[in-house]
Amino acid sequence: MEIRGKVAIVTGAGGAGSGRAIAQRLAREGASVAVSDVDERGGRETLRRVEASGGRVVFVRADVSVEADVSALIATAEKTFGSADILVNNAGPYYAEPLGHWLETVQANLLGTMYGTLHGIEAMRRRGGGAIVNIGSTSSLGHGRKHSAAPAYDAAKAGVIRLTTCLGWLRERENIRVNCLVPDWVATEEVKAYWDTLTPQQRREEGVPEVLTTVEEIADAVIELVTDETLAGRVMVWWSGQPRRLIPVGDLGYVALE
Numbered sequence: 001m002e003i004r005g006k007v008a009i010v011t012g013a014g015g016a017g018s019g020r021a022i023a024q025r026l027a028r029e030g031a032s033v034a035v036s037d038v039d040e041r042g043g044r045e046t047l048r049r050v051e052a053s054g055g056r057v058v059f060v061r062a063d064v065s066v067e068a069d070v071s072a073l074i075a076t077a078e079k080t081f082g083s084a085d086i087l088v089n090n091a092g093p094y095y096a097e098p099l100g101h102w103l104e105t106v107q108a109n110l111l112g113t114m115y116g117t118l119h120g121i122e123a124m125r126r127r128g129g130g131a132i133v134n135i136g137s138t139s140s141l142g143h144g145r146k147h148s149a150a151p152a153y154d155a156a157k158a159g160v161i162r163l164t165t166c167l168g169w170l171r172e173r174e175n176i177r178v179n180c181l182v183p184d185w186v187a188t189e190e191v192k193a194y195w196d197t198l199t200p201q202q203r204r205e206e207g208v209p210e211v212l213t214t215v216e217e218i219a220d221a222v223i224e225l226v227t228d229e230t231l232a233g234r235v236m237v238w239w240s241g242q243p244r245r246l247i248p249v250g251d252l253g254y255v256a257l258e
């Protein structure tokens, strides 16, 4: 898919994290962008930055855990720019509290992605096609870790991956491609601040990567998933410090059973 001239929507684009970098990159590639967040101040800052670099942009305050907010966001993109062709379901709050915030976490990370996907599909049908990129996390992969700081987050992100793989058929029927990017540790301010406190030995012991993926690299991967017409229902896993790779089609998920 050619990005120039298209209309893109990015949720959770008002922080200093991946969402803002993705919105800025899509605008640089020539898309009109609807940026949204619960954080109005941050959202307006993203709007200012995109405008300053000559992009066409609108900000919509939308809480992805509220279906009416998500449908209003997509409607605003269509009303303002004429269509909704690209949707990046990026908003995904993380609470490092093993038994806390489960419902908010699932509502935003999983239901928010579902609302975006359902309303996005409706809008893309009107246009004859489109591309949706969901954002997962490597924290939801496998079961080798001794503990998780955020079980509801991991469960929600596992759901986001499975939702994506179940929607590959939309390419043939509706010309809509749904794919998922699964990043490892991304160098957002908060993550970098924590990572900086660890010695190389602590990183090895804790299974923390030696390098962090940058938000610009995340934007690169999103652009690949949006533009590569061969990808539908695919999951791109990006362990930090390694090349990004796709889970093979037909993968059973658990290679060894006992």
Ligand SMILES: NC(=O)c1ccc[n+]([C@@H]2O[C@H](COP(=O)([O-])OP(=O)(O)OC[C@H]3O[C@@H](n4cnc5c(N)ncnc54)[C@H](O)[C@@H]3O)[C@@H](O)[C@H]2O)c1
Pocket: 011, 012, 013, 014, 015, 016, 017, 018, 019, 036, 037, 038, 039, 042, 062, 063, 064, 065, 089, 090, 091, 092, 093, 094, 108, 135, 136, 137, 138, 182, 183, 184, 185, 186, 187, 188, 191
């Ligand atoms: N940072 C990492 O290491 C990492 C790793 C793997 C996956 N991810 C995923 O990448 C995506 C972006 O995360 P980030 O680290 O850039 O986060 P971030 O905290 O920098 O940005 C997330 C944005 O989402 C917004 N937000 C939170 N709840 C919302 C809601 N209910 N509705 C709308 N907006 C909401 C926040 O205000 C914030 O601006 C998330 O889906 C996250 O799960 C991040």
